[in-house]
Amino acid sequence: MDKQSLIDCHNRIKPFIHNTPVLTSRLIDEVVGAQLYFKCENFQRMGAFKMRGAANAIMQLTDEQKQNGVVTHSSGNFAQALSLSAKSLSVKAYIVMPSTAPEVKKDAVKGYGGILVECEPNLAARESASQEIVEKYSATFIHPSNDDHVILGQGTACKELLEEQPNLEYVFTPVGGGGLIAGTALSTHYFGSNCRTIGGEPFEVDDAYRSLKSGKLETNTTTNTIADGLKTQLGDRNFPIIQKHVEEIVRVTEADIVAAMRLIWERLKIVCEPSSAVALAAVFKKKNDLNEKKIGVIVSGGNVDFGNLPFK
Structure with missing residues (x-):
């Protein structure tokens, strides 16, 4: 880089x-x-810096990947960022969020067109739910930070x-x-x-x-x-x-x-x-x-x- x-x-x-x-x-x-x-x-x-990384990550995907959608797990801000970026670029976004995430952030994800999937509030549950979506829909996983x-x-x-x-x-x-x-x-x-x-x-x-x-x-x-x-x-x-x-x-x-x-x-x-x-x-x-x-x-x-x- x-x-x-x-x-x-x-x-x-x-x-x-x-x-x-x-x-x-x-x-x-x-x-x-x-x-x-x-x-x-x-x-x-x-409402957060994460719009920047989400937009760049989606824009680097192939046309086929965009067609199959993207998925991430996030406690809130990257969930919103990927939802809005995906909507702006006409891509479907599946968002795995812990059940304990602030309601304001869950509502924002849905408002931006993200498909919300709730899970238990631990990393293993988030990763498992994300992997299921990858396998079911051939969606591309985009990590919030790594x-x-x-x-x-x-x-x-x-x-x-x-x-x-x-x-x-x-x-x-x-x-x-x-x-x-x-x-x-x-x-x-x-x-x-x-x-x-x-x-x-x-x-x-x-x-x-x-x-x-x-x-x-x-x-x-x-x-x-x-x-x-x-x-x-x-x-x-x-x-x-x-x-x-x-x-x-x-x-x-x-x-x-x-x-x-x-x-x-x-x-x-x-x-x-x-x-x-x-x-x-x-x-x-x-x-x-x-x-x-x-x-x-x-x-x-x-x-x-x-x-x-x-x-x-």
């Missing part, structure tokens, strides 16, 4: 995505002691950010399945000027942190975090990129996430989901090392269950 691959990917998906705005907050800058630039993927089509075309697509958010703010010294992003941080790391490497990528991850699902420490893919035994979009684990396609190009993974507490989420709502006047707030929470953890630096923050999505907010 070289520089030209990212450029080609971005050109390919531009008709199907928004070039999302970059916001700033003087108050947040003062609190951190640095200049922060928030890339607002909550304003992306379907797929080269998806990783390239997700990297275009940071590419756009660096085109607007070319002198960034760091870009912070949440870490779940690893697609966003891997794509971001590729973009900081190819389009930044000595720009480094740092990930934020909840203590409750810290497989990426432990994987970087051990040098091999680690797993999570619990997923007890408010950041529902980060409950997935790294894969063998994105982990080598993360090992090579990501400087650090910073772990944050549930209280850190809620505080950062509230600050974004109050000061930027935008809706972000808990998973998005993890990146800003990581910035606060690292603020002593960031004095007067120029920092990009990927606000990854804004698909919130308004009936289940962590603050009033």
Whole structure:
């Protein structure tokens, strides 16, 4: 996945995505002691960055594959992204979601034309249900994060950010399945000027942190975090990129996430989901090392269950 691959990917998906705005907050800058630039993927089509990778992955399929449809398993945002991308490209999309996924995300999948298949809330059940659909309909499985075309697509958010703010010294992003941080790391490497990528991850699902420490893919035994979009684990396609190009993974507490989420709502006047707030929470953890630096923050999505907010 070289520089030209990212450029080609971005050109390919531009008709199907928004070039999302970059916001700033003087108050947040003062609190951190640095200049922060928030890339607002909550304003992306379907409300999250994952539209980028989903669109690119479908566009790389053959005509025969498109005719048979696509399938994925996702806790929410990639489910919506693949549904909407498939609809935009006239492709059928089968979406396997855990029964515990937020109702707002299930409703969105159906609204975008995705064929919803619910399963038990564990990875084995998700993979089994997806495989059944592959075998029954000859649909192509597209992984939410562990797929080269998806990783390239997700990297275009940071590419756009660096085109607007070319002198960034760091870009912070949440870490779940690893697609966003891997794509971001590729973009900081190819389009930044000595720009480094740092990930934020909840203590409750810290497989990426432990994987970087051990040098091999680690797993999570619990997923007890408010950041529902980060409950997935790294894969063998994105982990080598993360090992090579990501400087650090910073772990944050549930209280850190809620505080950062509230600050974004109050000061930027935008809706972000808990998973998005993890990146800003990581910035606060690292603020002593960031004095007067120029920092990009990927606000990854804004698909919130308004009936289940962590603050009033």
